[in-house]
Amino acid sequence: MTPTAETNGFPNDPRGVAGVTPTAETNGFPNDPRGVAGVTRPAGPGAGLSAGTGLEAALRAHISSWPGEAACGVVGPSGTLAASGPAEQPFAWASVTKLLVALAVLVASEEGTLGLDEPAGPEGSTVAHLMAHASGLPFEGTSPLSPPGRRRVYSNTGTEALAAHLEFRTAMSFEQYLREGVLGPLGINRTTLAGSPAHGARGPLSDLLLLAKELLAPSLVGESTWKTATSVAFPGLAGVLPGFGRYEPCDWGLGPELRDNKSPHWTGTRNSPSTYGHFGQSGSFVWADPEAGVALAGLSSEPFGPWAKQAWPAVSDAVLAFAGAG
Numbered sequence: 001m002t003p004t005a006e007t008n009g010f011p012n013d014p015r016g017v018a019g020v021t022p023t024a025e026t027n028g029f030p031n032d033p034r035g036v037a038g039v040t041r042p043a044g045p046g047a048g049l050s051a052g053t054g055l056e057a058a059l060r061a062h063i064s065s066w067p068g069e070a071a072c073g074v075v076g077p078s079g080t081l082a083a084s085g086p087a088e089q090p091f092a093w094a095s096v097t098k099l100l101v102a103l104a105v106l107v108a109s110e111e112g113t114l115g116l117d118e119p120a121g122p123e124g125s126t127v128a129h130l131m132a133h134a135s136g137l138p139f140e141g142t143s144p145l146s147p148p149g150r151r152r153v154y155s156n157t158g159t160e161a162l163a164a165h166l167e168f169r170t171a172m173s174f175e176q177y178l179r180e181g182v183l184g185p186l187g188i189n190r191t192t193l194a195g196s197p198a199h200g201a202r203g204p205l206s207d208l209l210l211l212a213k214e215l216l217a218p219s220l221v222g223e224s225t226w227k228t229a230t231s232v233a234f235p236g237l238a239g240v241l242p243g244f245g246r247y248e249p250c251d252w253g254l255g256p257e258l259r260d261n262k263s264p265h266w267t268g269t270r271n272s273p274s275t276y277g278h279f280g281q282s283g284s285f286v287w288a289d290p291e292a293g294v295a296l297a298g299l300s301s302e303p304f305g306p307w308a309k310q311a312w313p314a315v316s317d318a319v320l321a322f323a324g325a326g
Contacts (some may be wrong), residue, residue, distance in 0.1 A: 055082035055322050062315040068283070068302030071205040074319050075295045077217040080209050087205045090190070091299035094280025095242075097193070097201035098159050099211065100182060102131055102255020104174070105166055106221045106229055107181045113169050116228075116254070120165040121158060124148045130162040131254040132233035137161065152239025152250040159198035185220060186210050199280065205299050208286060212295035215256070215277065215288035229254040230276050230290075241265075242281070243304060259287075266309065268316030270325055279304065285312055292325035 055074060063070045063085055071085025105127065108114050116128045125135040125148040136144035137155040145153055163174040170177050175193055183191065188210050191203025218226045232251045239250035241257070244264060251258040256276035259267050266279050267287050277287030283300030285308075296319050298312070 055319070056084055058082075058318050058322065059084040059315065062311065062318060063298070066300055066302065066311050067307055068300050070283070070298065070300040070302070072296070072298040072315060073205055073209045073212075075209050075213045075216065075297075076293060077213070079213060081294075083205060083209065085205065085299075088190070090202050090204050091284065091301065092280070092282035093191070093201040093203060093208070093284045093299070094199045094282035094304075095156075096208070096211075096278050096280045096284045096286055097197065097199050099215070099255055099278050099286070100178060100193075100201060101159055101163055101174075101197050102229065103182045103214070103220060104178050105131060105162060106225055106254070108166055108170065108177070110221050110225055114166065121161045122148065127162065127165065128233060128254060130158045130165070132252045133158060133239070134234045134237060134252075135161075149234050150237070152234075152237040152252060154240060154242055156196065156198035160196055163197035182220065186214055205297065208284070208297045208299060212286050212288060212297040215286065216290065216293070216295040230256055230258070230274075232258060232260075243279075243309070264309070264313075266312050268313045268320055270317045270320035272325065279308075279312070283308060287316070289320070289325065292320055292323045294319065294323050294325070 059072050059074070059082055063072050069086065071087055071089065073083030074081045109116050114127060117126050119125065120127045121130045121135045122137060122144045129135040129148045133152050133154050135148050135155065135158050136146040136150065136153060137158040138145050139154060140156055142157060166177060167174050174197055178193065188203070188207040191201055191207040193200050194202065214220065230253045233254050236249050238246065238248040240246050241250055241262065247262055251260045253276060257278055259265055259271055259275040260273045266285060267275050271287065271289050272291040274291050275287050275289040277285065279285035281304045283302050283304055284298065286295065286297040288295040296316055
C-alpha cells in the first residue's frame, strides 16, 4: 500500500510526506551507525523485556534528539518498564483523546447503556460507524461527505457526535461519565478534558502510560469486546491517515487505528500488523503491540511534523529490539 504524497491529511497544513526521507533500517539510536544486526536480542517476542537501565538509556537517547520538551515510556502487561523525560508534566494529548472516548463507549455498551449498532450521527450511521470514522462526517463540519460505510473519513465531528450520543443515553455529562467509567478506574487522575472530546485531553506521561497498559491488557471491558474494538471495522474502506496520505484500505477499529500493513507508518518497521493505537497533532502517540507484549507512549511540546515521522518509528524499533520482536 502506497499513500499519496499530495496531502498529509491535516487541513490547512502545507506539510506533505514528500519532504521526509525515510531512515535506513538501523537500531534506532540517533547518530549510531550500527544496524539491527548489532543488537543482541532475546529469543521470542517480549522474552527479556524488563525494567532496566538499558531500556531507559535507549529512551533517553531518542528523546534527547526530539525538538522541544518530551517524555516517553514503555509498559508491559504488569505496568511501566521504563520512562524518560518529565513524567508528571502535563502535555496536550490532542487526538489520542479519541481513545478515551472509545473506551467510554465500550464500557457503556457492556453495561447495556447503548448498543454499537444503534443509530447515531447522520442518517444511516450507527455508533460503530462513528467510532470507526465510517459515518461519512467530515474532519470538521456537520454535512456528510459520503453515505455511512462507504469511505474512511477521519472526523473530529464524528467523535464529538459519539460523545453527545453517550451523554443522551446516560443522561449525564460526557466528562462525568468519562471520569467515573474510565479515568477513575484506571487511576488516571491528573488528566483533564477541556473543549472537544475529539482532542481536548491534557495530562502527564504517567497517566498516558496507564492508558497504554489498558490498551495492552484491558481491564475495563471483556475480551470479546476488546477483540471487536481492535479488529477491522467495515473492512475494505479507503481513506486518508492524517499526516501520511491515502491508503486502500485504511483499516480502523472501534476507536484505535490499526497498523496492519500500512507503510509508511508512525509506528516502527518491527511493529506487528496487529499493533493498534493513535497519535495526535500535538506530538502525542500511544501504541500497543499484543504480539510483542509491549506498549509505547510519548508526549512532546513540539507539534506533529516531519520530525515525528522519523523519530517515532525509530524509538518504536529500538524498544521492539529490546523485546525481541520484528
